[in-house]
Amino acid sequence: MKRSIAIPLLVLCAATAVAGEKGKAADTIHADKNKMEGKAPSDADLIASAMKAAPASVAKGATVVAMDGNGMRTLRKGSNGFSCMPDNPATPGPDPMCMDANAMAWIQAYMDHKDPAVGKVGFMYMLAGGTDASNTDPYATKPEAGNHWIKTGPHVMVVGADAAFYDTYPKSPDPDTSQPYVMWAGTKYQHLMAPVH
Template sequence: MRIILATTCAVMSLTGMVCAQQPPAAPMSDQDYMKRVMMAAPPQVVEQATVVRMKDGAMQTMKQGTNEWTCMEANGVPMCLDPNAMDWAHAWQSHGPATEKTGFIYMLAGDTGASNTDPYATEKKADNHWIETGSHVMIVGAAAKTMPGYPKTADPDPTKPYVMWPGTPYEHLMIPVK
């Protein structure tokens, strides 16, 4: 569990730098934060997960979990990651080598959009193929790279499964959930 939390701290610290480039949001109460995070995954996952929050420049564990999932909000998006997905997220945020382990991420509250071609884009631009995917799950790591048959286009249909960041070390499978 310490590895997960250490990785979470690293991921959230780096994510915090991206957040710092955006206008500051109004402070959210711990109660409201927990409500938002609870929307990230099925109750069977999130109710037993560790919940963390970046607050005052430091990572805080708001709730210690009993399963191996870590849930948080990053850039206004609630998510829950398994340990392998935490490793993948840390590699992506630190520009490190992508993990070969297969990970899973829940983002059932949807996202606010991202470039489908540039893993480090922080805003929509005319040439970065910005895409918003509603409620979805993600398969990350080596398995996502070896799953044939999913579109690897710059502008996929976000209502169907597709590969995000194709051709990069961090390509992963996006699977919309309704």
């Protein structure tokens, strides 16, 4: 995908996302309260959390999956090829995500510390934002000197593209997160981060 095609796609996704923002603040407060109180969310809570990741038109037809002690568990079967995951209760902020099949395979490779398929472009929504993360170390768990911890608000991601695609975007370890940039540049998990304003 050339940059001239990618930017209009990202703008379109951002416009769609803004339309689905109403009511998310109250839901986020409820989810954060459950985290603080240590309550295990119900399947209905997990599905509601997962659906915050993408525009309603995508989320309503998506499969919803969640991680548990036995691996990935399907909470709701979908029909549109997207899979949504709820917020991770172990992280400090909301971070549900929703992705197409290629992005789901990319995430699985990342979780398994394996090489993702090259050239299988995937698209991912994180419209509730993402928990703060290192921009240089894919497996960093907390801010440390030199690991370039960043704050990410609502965004979409393009994963699995050829290296040449990522070469057209900024790759600074300390990026301007209000603009599209490459996260984990130079690693096998580099991907485009595009904020949704």
